[in-house]
Amino acid sequence: MPTLRGWAALGAAFALAILWIGFGERMLLAVAVFLAAAVAFGMGYVRSSAPRARLTRHISPVQVHDGDRAIVQLSLVSGRRLHSAIVEDVVHSLGTASFVAERVDESEPMTARYEVLCKPRGVYKVGPAIVKVRDPMALAESVSSGRRSDRLVVFPMVEDLSGLPLVRGQDPNVNSARANFSHSGGDDFFTLREYQRGDDLRRVHWPSSARNDELMIKQLEMPWQSRALVLLDIRAEAYSTPESFEHAVRGAASAMRHLYRQGFSPTMWSGSAGSTPVNTTQAYGLAMEELATVTSTSGLDFAVLMSRLRRDGLAGGALVMVTGVLDGDGVSVFKTLSRDYYKTIVMTVSERENEALHQIQRAGAVAVASGPASKWAPAWKESMEKTWSTASAG
Numbered sequence: 384m385p386t387l388r389g390w391a392a393l394g395a396a397f398a399l400a401i402l403w404i405g406f407g408e409r410m411l412l413a414v415a416v417f418l419a420a421a422v423a424f425g426m427g428y429v430r431s432s433a434p435r436a437r438l439t440r441h442i443s444p445v446q447v448h449d450g451d452r453a454i455v456q457l458s459l460v461s462g463r464r465l466h467s468a469i470v471e472d473v474v475h476s477l478g479t480a481s482f483v484a485e486r487v488d489e490s491e492p493m494t495a496r497y498e499v500l501c502k503p504r505g506v507y508k509v510g511p512a513i514v515k516v517r518d519p520m521a522l523a524e525s526v527s528s529g530r531r532s533d534r535l536v537v538f539p540m541v542e543d544l545s546g547l548p549l550v551r552g553q554d555p556n557v558n559s560a561r562a563n564f565s566h567s568g569g570d571d572f573f574t575l576r577e578y579q580r581g582d583d584l585r586r587v588h589w590p591s592s593a594r595n596d597e598l599m600i601k602q603l604e605m606p607w608q609s610r611a612l613v614l615l616d617i618r619a620e621a622y623s624t625p626e627s628f629e630h631a632v633r634g635a636a637s638a639m640r641h642l643y644r645q646g647f648s649p650t651m652w653s654g655s656a657g658s659t660p661v662n663t664t665q666a667y668g669l670a671m672e673e674l675a676t677v678t679s680t681s682g683l684d685f686a687v688l689m690s691r692l693r694r695d696g697l698a699g700g701a702l703v704m705v706t707g708v709l710d711g712d713g714v715s716v717f718k719t720l721s722r723d724y725y726k727t728i729v730m731t732v733s734e735r736e737n738e739a740l741h742q743i744q745r746a747g748a749v750a751v752a753s754g755p756a757s758k759w760a761p762a763w764k765e766s767m768e769k770t771w772s773t774a775s776a777g
Contacts (some may be wrong), residue, residue, distance in 0.1 A: 385522060388520075388521050393418070393419065425520060429516050429517060435462030438512050440455060440509070445535060446668060448501075454498055455509065457472060458493070466517065467519070468493070469482070474507055475508045480497040506537070508535075514527050539674050544759065578597070615632065619680060620710075621713070631732050632677060638705065685715075699725075700724065703727075704717060706730070706732070708737070731753075
């Protein structure tokens with residue numbers, strides 16, 4: 384199709400033709416014919432050139448944290464020499480990158496890179512890219528869209544937490560403030576269950592899968608004390624501002640990464656129908672992707688949801704509950720779930736303590752309070768050190 388310059392040329396040709404009719408000057412007709420012919424030639428040129436252009440994309444890395452940068456590399460290869468080739472690549476909701484090559488030689492790739500500031504968290508679609516090929520006079524262009532699009536996953540921002548509360552180690556008779564558990568769990572067979580996204584395919588029990596006509600996973604026994612639950616309160620009523628909810632998401636992501644690195648096998652719950660167990664690198668990525676897309680919701684019956692979650696049989700060494708300003712429903716959930724965990728940590732997005740927070744502290748919970756404009760790491764470290772200084776020997 385004609386470019387803006389091409390449409391201008393056609394408009395000029397039409398005007399010159401009208402003037403020729405009025406004045407009978409042959410030079411006007413000659414110029415009008417020349418302009419129209421030039422546009423027609425350009426359209427024929429780009430129509431034959433465009434299908435021979437091939438575009439590839441590479442993103443590094445494809446999973447980043449909020450505030451990090453990703454590099455996108457584009458490579459254009461043409462089957463013939465092209466003039467004025469334009470490549471546009473869109474990272475939806477984040478921006479568009481455009482590149483112009485005055486000439487692309489045959490079979491010699493044109494490579495271009497651009498940097499994406501990955502902010503805020505979320506899952507972004509990259510592409511498909513658009514390749515525009517123009518004739519030498521830029522009177523016409525052919526636009527072709529690539530078939531491939533990629534995903535760029537922006538995890539929540541995380542902080543490096545330090546320290547853990549006193550939990551039971553591998554010997555249930557000995558307390559430990561340093562996790563020494565295995566990500567893979569025990570080696571003893573426990574049960575069979577249906578395949579879940581992120582499971583290690585090496586644990587598929589093929590005879591049972593064939594009988595049931597669906598993949599069945601061998602569930603190995605997981606040491607009780609190495610299990611943990613990271614619970615994100617998604618009730619909109621618990622947060623005074625959107626920034627408070629974002630701070631809570633960052634706290635949940637930081638706690639999950641910290642527990643996973645320290646040897647726990649945490650389970651993430653952030654409002655989905657089920658919970659996401661994190662015992663492999665792939666499962667960790669899926670849980671972080673869940674946090675990348677989580678949103679707050681109004682009108683949830685938090686206590687009922689947690690009662691259902693408890694019926695799933697979750698229990699273990701540590702429970703991390705992340706919420707906004709702790710209220711009566713939050714205290715009720717704490718009472719429901721904390722009985723199944725050796726130690727409970729409640730992370731609240733608040734500038735000051737309230738009676739509900741004092742209530743769970745008296746019940747044995749570790750409280751970590753941090754305002755929306757503050758950091759989680761200092762408050763976490765201070766709270767952990769308090770548990771070490773007040774712990775009794777043995």
